[in-house]
Amino acid sequence: MTEYYIPGATPAFVRAGQPFTLSGVQYPRKWLALASAGDLTEIGAAAKPAPGTDEVVEQGETGWVVREMTGSEEEALFAVAKAQKLADLAAMRRTVETAGIVRNGAIIATDRESQAMLSGALQLVQDDDQVIIDWKADNGWVQLDAAGVTYIAREVGLHKQAAFSREKVLATAINACTTAQELAAVDITTGWPSNTEEPE
Structure with missing residues (x-):
């Protein structure tokens, strides 16, 4: 299931199928799954990137953080x-x-x-x-x-x-x-x- 980072949302990291609040608006749990690319762009939603074979994707303070795996x-x-x-x-x-x-x-x-x-x-x-x-x-x-x-x-x-x-x-x-x-x-x-x- 795709996960997104949405600046200013609560929670900021949201899975498709999970409700969230942005600018006082309560978005229902299916909104992300049904949203168009334009809808996602409008609210600044960034999908979790796919890591490389030796990378890890983590939640950072201002979005997704991609780093190399430790040994x-x-x-x-x-x-x-x-x-x-x-x-x-x-x-x-x-x-x-x-x-x-x-x-x-x-x-x-x-x-x-x-x-x-x-x-x-x-x-x-x-x-x-x-x-x-x-x-x-x-x-x-x-x-x-x-x-x-x-x-x-x-x-x-x-x-x-x-x-x-x-x-x-x-x-x-x-x-x-x-x-x-x-x-x-x-x-x-x-x-x-x-x-x-x-x-x-």
Whole structure:
């Protein structure tokens, strides 16, 4: 939300959507959001400038003040950016891990509930290898004998592990970054196991 400095207003620093008073006139909270460029110029409203990559914009006594970041501020900002990228990475891994796999034409769900159900089916055929499992794939029913259940369970497990392994590689790369440029260069969208292609 845009923030403005308005000389003589109360308060002087106002966010769009916030009411303010100027020259005895009470301006409603939506006035800034609906004002034209001419309206803003007429009351002397100055929008908060966008800082450069190594700058901070602060409220000064007579308007906006742009200054260079201190070393500690740069470190704090970089730490926040790194933490956010690690969070984005974890979200990407969860998406890949749980988005399913294709094996022998069957679309196998790999969400956490389906993983638990598959573990139960695997336990069942381990107790009785003559059991036939009616398994509902995302694109239809398949019948699985003990070998089939074991195969699917192994493929789901390998897919899950591949997703975590890729996350580990990328997390290591992110944690090794010491500059914003290095952090930006780490592409967390590539190198993941496929959710739609059969393995070669």
